[in-house]
Amino acid sequence: MDGTSPPDADASANKAGHVAVEDAVSTKVQKAAAPLYVSRIKVHPKDVKGLYRRIKWAVLALCLAVYYLAPFLRWDRGPTAPDQAILIDLPGRKAYFFMIEIWPQEVYFLTGLLILAAITLFLVTSLFGRLWCGYACPQTVWTDLFMWVERKIEGDRNARIKLDAAPYTAEKIVKRTLKHAAWIGIALATGGAWILYFDDAPTVVRDVFTGNATLTQYFFIGMFTATTYTLAGWAREQVCTYMCPWPRFQGAMLDDQSYVVTYEDWRGEKRGKLAKAAPGVDPWAGRGDCVDCNSCVAVCPTGIDIRDGQQLECIGCGLCIDACDAVMDKVGRPRGLIRFDTLANQACRAKGEPATHKFVRPRTLIYAGVLAFVGAVMLVALLSRATVELNVLRDRAPLFVTLSDGNIRNAYTIHVLNKTHAPRDFTLAVSGLQGAVLGVAGSDVAAAPVVTLAAKPDSVATYRVFVTVPSQSVRGKASSPVRFDLKPREGRGHADYDSVFLAPGR
């Protein structure tokens, strides 16, 4: 080591590590030198310590904890409904999310939820850049976890590069086998946890381990294990750069007031190795703060050089900030040569002006406004969600029946949706037809203006109902509008349905 080489970015890094960091070249530069079609250049991100790395570990732990523990949360809904807080009950055709219960005809709640999530993503991105990508995206979280395992088994960046180049010795085989076994183990746990959201979680866990789970469950475990293993183990940053649509339109969410990971080129350039200066001469005179140590490139999980400016591949994870800050500490220059900042601030700083930042801008206002609006609509819809619903299907054959006393009768199939957890009796009445009386098929109840229909808890009750009308009420009208009104015997709620009543038209 002579004095011309830059101080080690990482105090714990060994000699070999140091050399390799120097050699780190972003994938972009490597590719630029190659012909049109090049296969993937493997990225070997170096370990790094610092603020953003710590935040990243914390978010990772939180995400994983939520993912694995959420299915075990209980939520009491009474004896007729499952008590799992988050559950997608496919056979029962219902979805539960704490106090929210979604029936198939209410999937628009799901749409609303997705819209909310999308707009939140827009808002956060326009304020703070790709926080989602760098910290919370499952692809990032699991890739990070897989890289940690890889680092533990195969060593840090340089050891891995060496191992990659080395021939297959017993040691390499052992390490590789260990690594893939650990990966598959994590993938299995990931895939296994996925199905917990679709059935009673404790039962599923027991069934899976005792071999009593269904073939479908094992299939999905297998499928999610395979996808986790390939995506987090092999595909990694390629998912972000080639498969994920999000980077492609994030540019539309960002403007020069958004916080992004930036390199202060006005301060860093002209970069170069720190030369040993004569005593009394400032080694920093006439040059930038960047000592061209390439630490920022070596730690980047997507293999890019942030000093090239804003790039599609940058997921905004901030690891390069940690790496550079460590270098700046070493060489005694101020931190933040790479930092979270807005492009507008950077322009100001470059000119030596005080930085100003605007959180409130037309775009953030619009996103926040839309977010509040959709949220309010969802809330109102949820709060006013009916616990009873009515569906009416007119019989097609016969269209109508003329009875011996000349009265006209139509038959309807009535579906009563009782969304409460208790059995309920409902009254059904029709309006719009003079003298209409109702009767229920299969029951001996005489025709009456109002009939009672019972429905079991959480279920759809089906009845065939006859509506009989004196012929003079529909004389000359082939079709008359009719409205069905359904009310629970006790409690609030109400549902109606508009249908038609057909008659001979004579």
Next chain:
Amino acid sequence: MPTKIEKDEITGTETTGHEWDGIKELNTPLPKWWLWTFYATIIWSIGYFIVYPAWPTLSGNTKGMLGWTQRIEIAQRLEEAKTARAPFVGRIEKASLDQIRSSPDLLNFAMAGGRSVFAENCVPCHGAGGSGAKGYPNLADDSWVWGGALDDIHTTIAYGIRNANTQSRVSQMPRFGADGVLNAKQIDDVAEYVLSLSKRSTNADAVKRGETVFSENCVACHQEGGVGSTDLGAPNLAANIWIYGGDKATIVESVRNSRAGSMPAWTGRLDDATIKMLAVYVHALGGGK
């Protein structure tokens, strides 16, 4: 075939040696993974040939190793369905029609079973939903030639009408015109009277004359006022429901040549439980009494 291997200058790849208008095709082999997938499917298909029935032979086809055919599978499925239904069918066999109707789960089963059997056997004549057609009674209305109580409907389905079954329902309307019992004038008058029963007559004098003809010839079966008799299978002429049509020409035709629709007996074709389910279903179509 090209005599010597030729390499493309720019890419360094071999060409196939074929040339069209000076353009040569590069010899780019299929990717290995594609080829291996293809070979794997071939091997897979050979396994298929052996395991499943596949090849035609002179006397049939190869049987495969598992002895599996779709026919056997269907038969198994049908058998399973039958076993699953057996407890219900057994209960329906034992229960009376009224018991079926008053037990919700039996009723449910009977309605579902009845619906499918009706669709298979009865719809061609009586129409979907029992809507009826000319000559075939509407089963959803409340007018019944042979009675609309559960037992009546059951008997009608089981033994049919005017067929060779010894218990078949039988009645015969005379051919008043064809056999010369009434003359054309009398038939016209009696038709006018029948029309008047549903308040559609336009000729009061003819009605008066027709009433006499009716009381002398028709009352025995169609009863006083034409209300009909389900015991005799004589339709109600006073209700505005007609099997063959209610206009005067149709009524004249009915009186002149008589009508005698027939329905097969379903005992022997359908088992007892099925006939019971059918009866319950038809009763619930809307007209049951």
